[in-house]
Amino acid sequence: MSDPVVVDHVTKRFAGHTAVDSLSLTVPSGIIYGLLGPNGAGKTTTIRMLMDIYEPDEGSVRVLGTSAGGRAHSERIGYLPEERGLYPKMRVLDVLVFLAEAKGVPRRSARAKALDWLDRLGLGDWRLRKVSELSKGMQQKVQFISTVLHDPDLVILDEPFSGLDPVNSQVLQDTIVDYRRRGKTVLFSTHIMEHAEKLCDRLCIIARGRKLIDDSLTEVKRTHGGKHVIVVFDGSQGGAQQLFGDRRLVAKVQDFGQQAELELADGADPQEILRGLVNSGARLSRFELASPSLHKIFVDLVGPEAATAAAVPVGATDKVSSHA
Amino acid sequence: MHKVWAIIRREFVERVRTRWFWVSAILGPVLFAGIIVYQIVQSLGGGVRNITVVDGGTLGYGKKVVEALGASKTIRANAVNLVPGVLDSLKRSVEAKQLNGFLILDDSLPSDGKAEYRASNLSLQTIDELQRTLNRVVEKVRLEGKGVNPTVVDWAQALRVTLAQKKIARGEITTENAGQSFALAYVMAILLFMAILLYGVNVMSSVLEEKTTRIIEVLVSSLRPFQLMLGKVAGAGAVSFFQFVIWGVSARLLVALRVPIARLLGADPASAMDITLPHIPFATVAVFMAFFLGGFLLYSAMFAAVGAMSSNEQEARQAQQPVTYLLMISYLSIIGLTNDPASTFARTLSMVPFTSPIATPVRWTAGSMGMGELAVSLAMLLIGIVAITWVASRIYRVGILMTGKRPTMKELVRWVRA
Numbered sequence: 001m002s003d004p005v006v007v008d009h010v011t012k013r014f015a016g017h018t019a020v021d022s023l024s025l026t027v028p029s030g031i032i033y034g035l036l037g038p039n040g041a042g043k044t045t046t047i048r049m050l051m052d053i054y055e056p057d058e059g060s061v062r063v064l065g066t067s068a069g070g071r072a073h074s075e076r077i078g079y080l081p082e083e084r085g086l087y088p089k090m091r092v093l094d095v096l097v098f099l100a101e102a103k104g105v106p107r108r109s110a111r112a113k114a115l116d117w118l119d120r121l122g123l124g125d126w127r128l129r130k131v132s133e134l135s136k137g138m139q140q141k142v143q144f145i146s147t148v149l150h151d152p153d154l155v156i157l158d159e160p161f162s163g164l165d166p167v168n169s170q171v172l173q174d175t176i177v178d179y180r181r182r183g184k185t186v187l188f189s190t191h192i193m194e195h196a197e198k199l200c201d202r203l204c205i206i207a208r209g210r211k212l213i214d215d216s217l218t219e220v221k222r223t224h225g226g227k228h229v230i231v232v233f234d235g236s237q238g239g240a241q242q243l244f245g246d247r248r249l250v251a252k253v254q255d256f257g258q259q260a261e262l263e264l265a266d267g268a269d270p271q272e273i274l275r276g277l278v279n280s281g282a283r284l285s286r287f288e289l290a291s292p293s294l295h296k297i298f299v300d301l302v303g304p305e306a307a308t309a310a311a312v313p314v315g316a317t318d319k320v321s322s323h324a
Numbered sequence: 325m326h327k328v329w330a331i332i333r334r335e336f337v338e339r340v341r342t343r344w345f346w347v348s349a350i351l352g353p354v355l356f357a358g359i360i361v362y363q364i365v366q367s368l369g370g371g372v373r374n375i376t377v378v379d380g381g382t383l384g385y386g387k388k389v390v391e392a393l394g395a396s397k398t399i400r401a402n403a404v405n406l407v408p409g410v411l412d413s414l415k416r417s418v419e420a421k422q423l424n425g426f427l428i429l430d431d432s433l434p435s436d437g438k439a440e441y442r443a444s445n446l447s448l449q450t451i452d453e454l455q456r457t458l459n460r461v462v463e464k465v466r467l468e469g470k471g472v473n474p475t476v477v478d479w480a481q482a483l484r485v486t487l488a489q490k491k492i493a494r495g496e497i498t499t500e501n502a503g504q505s506f507a508l509a510y511v512m513a514i515l516l517f518m519a520i521l522l523y524g525v526n527v528m529s530s531v532l533e534e535k536t537t538r539i540i541e542v543l544v545s546s547l548r549p550f551q552l553m554l555g556k557v558a559g560a561g562a563v564s565f566f567q568f569v570i571w572g573v574s575a576r577l578l579v580a581l582r583v584p585i586a587r588l589l590g591a592d593p594a595s596a597m598d599i600t601l602p603h604i605p606f607a608t609v610a611v612f613m614a615f616f617l618g619g620f621l622l623y624s625a626m627f628a629a630v631g632a633m634s635s636n637e638q639e640a641r642q643a644q645q646p647v648t649y650l651l652m653i654s655y656l657s658i659i660g661l662t663n664d665p666a667s668t669f670a671r672t673l674s675m676v677p678f679t680s681p682i683a684t685p686v687r688w689t690a691g692s693m694g695m696g697e698l699a700v701s702l703a704m705l706l707i708g709i710v711a712i713t714w715v716a717s718r719i720y721r722v723g724i725l726m727t728g729k730r731p732t733m734k735e736l737v738r739w740v741r742a
Contacts, residue, residue: 051545052544052545053541053544053545053725070545071545071546074327074545074546074547077545081538081541081542081545083538083541084538084539084541084542085537086537086539087338087533087534087537087539088537089338090338094334094337098330098333098334099542101326101327101329101333102327102330102331102542102543102546102547103327103546104326104327104546107330146542
């Protein structure tokens with residue numbers, strides 16, 4: 001099976017600025033792929049180009065194996081835009097059937113699936129109510145149903161967690177994980193690293209329209225993390241201090257007495273330090289390779305000024321992470 | 325195509341479900357029924373006017389006029405002498421609605437031909453009848469004054485000429501009379517104007533709704549903007565067509581039921597038989613529908629573009645004004661068009677795509693337009709539709725995803741060129 005999404009040297013300019021600058025990325029089949037970046041990095045523009053809403057100025061986009069964008073495959077793609085809405089005056093069931101039909105799903109099966117999903121998410125009794133009578137959380141569920149109702153092979157979600165209440169956020173996460181389990185592909189954008197860290201198999205960090213990293217989560221953490229070691233002694237420190245002084249192994253030490261945090265020198269192998277400590281007669285209760293959080297990596301990569309833009313919404317709008 | 329069909333269906337179903345659709349669907353026939361009932365009631369004698377003839381002379385002309393009015397079905401008259409205060413008391417009677425009006429004359433009537441009618445409502449029909457009666461009385465008095473035998477005068481005045489009116493339209497003599505074809509053209513023009521405006525604005529608010537609720541982004545990810553616009557216009561068009569069908573069918577039904585309605589109101593069923601729909605030839609219906617469709621497509625494309633470039637109702641109201649003015653030109657020209665459908669003015673209006681949707685059906689109905697001119701008018705309209713839809717769809721395509729301030733003229737030009 002070919003890669004569901006291939007973005008090849010795509011550039012998009014708007015009056016005055018370049019939103020996406022020669023960006024290339026590939027989403028392999030059957031994984032959860034995170035498109036990360038601070039606000040204004042070009043995530044939404046990239047996704048809109050995937051969905052044929054914008055035309056790239058340069059480069060090309062391939063979705064589900066053909067050179068066409070997402071519009072030609074709308075019945076196989078579930079797209080949830082960042083700015084989502086429903087017709088407030090329509091009945092819930094009618095909206096769902098209509099949105100599915102607009103994607104090319106036959107009316108009859110759209111109706112059956114919509115009823116099924118409404119029941120599953122506890123909205124069965126609301127199917128004949130007007131959308132405007134629903135609470136915000138219920139409307140989010142309806143929007144979400146409209147995205148996945150037709151059981152798409154590829155799901156593209158733009159900032160899916162923004163504004164979700166904890167319950168819906170959990171429903172969304174469960175569904176994303178379930179999709180991968182069933183061999184489908186999920187691409188989602190976010191500026192909230194906690195979600196990416198929990199869900200993504202692979203991720204791409206972009207800033208100012210350019211790609212900074214595109215790799216699997218493990219690889220990102222390995223190459224950009226793993227440079228810290230936390231040592232907790234159990235009584236005797238042995239010849240630890242001598243070892244910590246070796247600048248070929250340890251770049252910096254923060255010694256708290258019974259505990260020390262080491263920042264390793266370039267190219268140093270943590271295993272060598274462990275061996276050295278044991279040989280020096282130190283007794284250890286803990287030796288930990290501390291990988292920095294994705295958030296730390298992100299901030300290091302995009303720079304403090306971009307990170308502030310990203311960090312503010314993390315604290316301000318991210319109600320999700322504390323519950324999920 | 326399946327996707328466009330979904331858009332059309334939603335637009336149609338959601339509009340037809342609204343209260344307003346049914347209010348106007350019912351209001352049309354109710355109005356029409358009102359006209360029928362009014363005509364029946366008129367024939368029952370509800371339209372009789374009571375007037376007083378005030379005679380300021382001594383030769384008894386007032387009595388003669390009252391006598392002559394005795395044969396009238398619509399005017400009931402009595403005569404009084406002009407005594408001091410009578411004019412004031414009659415004026416009060418008119419104000420109190422006890423009297424419709426009063427006619428003032430004196431002995432100089434047959435010599436200088438002057439009389440005066442004062443009334444709260446100067447209806448043409450009453451004036452016409454009074455004038456005719458006065459003429460006959462004056463004629464009779466003058467002839468008798470010259471020694472003509474009164475029976476001869478009566479004999480001469482007994483015959484009334486009836487003038488049959490036949491219209492020559494496109495080389496054929498039709499049975500409809502001038503009044504009917506004027507009324508038909510007028511009603512058509514008003515209907516066209518209202519339908520285009522109403523349903524055009526519907527397209528605009530529908531576009532705006534999708535934009536403000538942001539649902540547009542999901543839609544354009546599965547349909548091309550042009551398909552979306554097309555579906556919207558077609559859906560709204562179908563609703564207005566449906567509205568016309570409801571009106572047409574109910575008008576036919578009411579006319580078919582006019583005799584039972586008359587019986588119900590206690591009127592003579594025979595009098596109700598006079599109420600007929602003007603005979604509308606098939607060609608006229610075809611021209612009407614074709615130009616309604618054309619005008620609707622043209623204007624709703626423009627209204628769709630207006631909706632797409634606005635971010636809220638208020639902006640849309642402002643931005644729609646130029647389009648509405650364009651349509652108003654035709655509306656304001658309706659009187660001019662119906663009065664002289666063959667003038668250069670009317671000819672010009674029926675060739676310009678923005679005005680032809682109203683001007684051409686009016687001129688065609690009035691019979692002042694040949695097949696050749698009709699074909700040119702239709703061709704011009706088609707060219708107009710293609711050009712305007714192209715421009716509108718370019719504005720629509722960019723506009724639906726734009727938020728924030730309204731675009732300037734310069735930006736609009738860039739959208740179209742992009």
